[in-house]
Amino acid sequence: MVELGAALRSYTVDGRPVLHGFDADDRITGGRGQILVPWPNRVGAGRYRWHGEDLQLPLSEPEHGNAIHGLLRWTSWQVVESDTARAVCETDLWPQPGYPFHLRIRAEYALHDTGLEVALTARNAGGQVAPYGVGQHPYLTVGTGTVDDVVLTVPADTWLRTDDSGLPVAEESVAGTPYDFRAPRSIGATRLDTPFGSLVRDGRGRAVVRLAHPSGEHGADLWLGEGAEYLQIYSGDTLPEPQRRLALAVEPMSCPPNAFVDGTSIVALEPGARHTMRWGITPWHG
Template sequence: MPPTASGEQWSLRRGAQAAVVVELGGALREYAVGGRPLLDGFAADEPITGGRGQLLVPWPNRVAGGRYRFGGGELRLPLTEPENGNAIHGLLRWVPWRLLARAQDAVTVGTTLFPQPGYPFRLEVTAEYRLGPDGLETTVTATNPGDTAAPYGVGQHPYLTVGTDLVDDALLTVPALLRLDADEHGVPVGEEPVEGTAFDFRTARPIGEQHLDTAFTGLDRDSSGDCAVRLAHPSGDRGVDVRLLQGVEFVQVYTGDTLSEPGRRRRGVAVEPMSCPADAFRSGTALAVLRPGESHVLRWGLSPWGSW
């Protein structure tokens, strides 16, 4: 097989469902039903841009200034979003992940996060992708094998599509009571109820021209603890749910207005399950602290519905 920009390609299939996971960052490249893509992903010979399908470990979103305090000292991360002076989306997006297990409908990949400048902790991280009767489920597990505690957060960055040219006509539902207000650098400065604001998507409505790069919380779960962000076709007869399952406390919704490639702006909606919000390393909000031997699990899923 000729080399690809994202390394090895591991395909999954179950009935009409198909998915592809890649070696680079363990990212989710593709998810389709009946040959129709439900992700605005990337081709095997394309570089990954905009965070598409990437795993965000050991923090999702941003750390302001790349500086935080932990264990009594100040630590400095590389500023990977220099235009805003932030460290963004963790440390494992651009490293190879190894294949740990594979079946026709599932794949498990993993990697080691070694101690490094700004994050002097070791983690063993795995991601299982599994196709089931309800869609694709992803489980990300991080374990601390070291002898000191480690700060930790996790998320993932899929872009959804329901077949519209732009996201404007798509119907969005976000079952959340609160949204985080952010400053010009994307760092949270407070939270407010969505009720009565332009950010109230608790009832499905078209995205229209609204620009979203917004974190939501106060998730409205049902009696079984389930909760889903829904993107639906304008016809209302089909769509895809992002199910926010174990360990998901926040979700970022991004309409892609600031992507570096103009041709990809507003083509898909990023719906990013997160264990904690941006800047959790500094604020401590929902930040996990993994003691030696402890693990953290984040689980989320994609469930297509309607006439695909």
């Protein structure tokens, strides 16, 4: 973890990288490990209406005319707790043009025998009801060189068809599409920058995305727990070389793209109220 944006920098188990992260002195590119608050993904044209007020966010994805991935990726967070297996960072999201609300954000990373667990909590520290969403942008690797040979399982019954700006235009069944990974199969040449919904959960209430090495001998499960209702998977096709298709971004999200505009799964965070999203990674050996 780093203080810049409280981004998740690296995770290695038994000498094998689980995350395709970055070195301590590297610039963060491609959203690598970043926390996405107070919205994940995109807001079309950066414009939305909240409680009768029209608001305009900075267009941080100018090539598509969108506001992307929130407002805290390039801010300093403070480490408030740490030991060998746990780190907690906090920061304030202050009222500003386009988002006139005050949130206190807490990111907790904890290592257990079973893997890494992450809890992202927002508290409304202001006096107005605030629109809120959250996500995170880790890239996972199972050591295949590129994502083409990764055997992927995604427990989602629907995908969101998007336009050229990455904004959803319809939610459709994955059945019969290139985005049906309900049964494990290799990614191959499939290009993914795809939101998924209707997540199927296990008895613990978790939706588990599995990445497996083609040998079947090892892999990693990314689970989505409380507050994580949607998922974005990105195969890195638009990243600059040599990063292209080296790792798979598996992004837990509380809401889908453009939720500030259409209201889908947006949290109306009352003054003093809290929202938590939990997710984690469980590496495994066959």
